[in-house]
Amino acid sequence: MAGLSRIFSEEIHSIMNQTTYSEIFSEPTLAELFPAETSNAFFEALYGDPDEGVYDINLMFRDYSPGNQTLNFALTLNERPGKCLACKLTYGLPEVFSRHPIINIKGLVEKICAILPQGTTCGEWQLGSTQQLNRRQYVVPLSINLASV
Numbered sequence: 001m002a003g004l005s006r007i008f009s010e011e012i013h014s015i016m017n018q019t020t021y022s023e024i025f026s027e028p029t030l031a032e033l034f035p036a037e038t039s040n041a042f043f044e045a046l047y048g049d050p051d052e053g054v055y056d057i058n059l060m061f062r063d064y065s066p067g068n069q070t071l072n073f074a075l076t077l078n079e080r081p082g083k084c085l086a087c088k089l090t091y092g093l094p095e096v097f098s099r100h101p102i103i104n105i106k107g108l109v110e111k112i113c114a115i116l117p118q119g120t121t122c123g124e125w126q127l128g129s130t131q132q133l134n135r136r137q138y139v140v141p142l143s144i145n146l147a148s149v
Contacts, residue, residue, distance in 0.1 A: 030059045030060065034108060040053065053083075055080060055138075057075055057077055058075070059073060060076050069147070072142075075127075075142060077130075078136065079135075079136035097140060109125045109144055120148060122146060123144075125142065126142075127141065128143065
């Protein structure tokens, strides 16, 4: 019976953490962490003209994985009207995003870590491979490992 109680307690803790992190990483907070104008600045630096960009980049909170204590985010790439995202997308984006000073993943992770509950710190982070959600939307996963102090 003690084992069942422990499992139930872990499940409740997991649900509470998921709710807490979903509240912390609300849409307004995500927009503040990764402002909409970042897309135009990125394409301005890349092509010399923000209108050359074929997608807008937004930050999305996916979930918290309690088993490996990981926050899962995604950089969503949403096709701009009149543009063709599939025509210009490169699967090398995680590498580009991880090094580009305007996207600034390291700085983004630092800002995310700064708003975590007291006693929680960030460890390693990583960008995953580009994934297609549909013809007009792709995501680049961002995972951040957490540690308790």
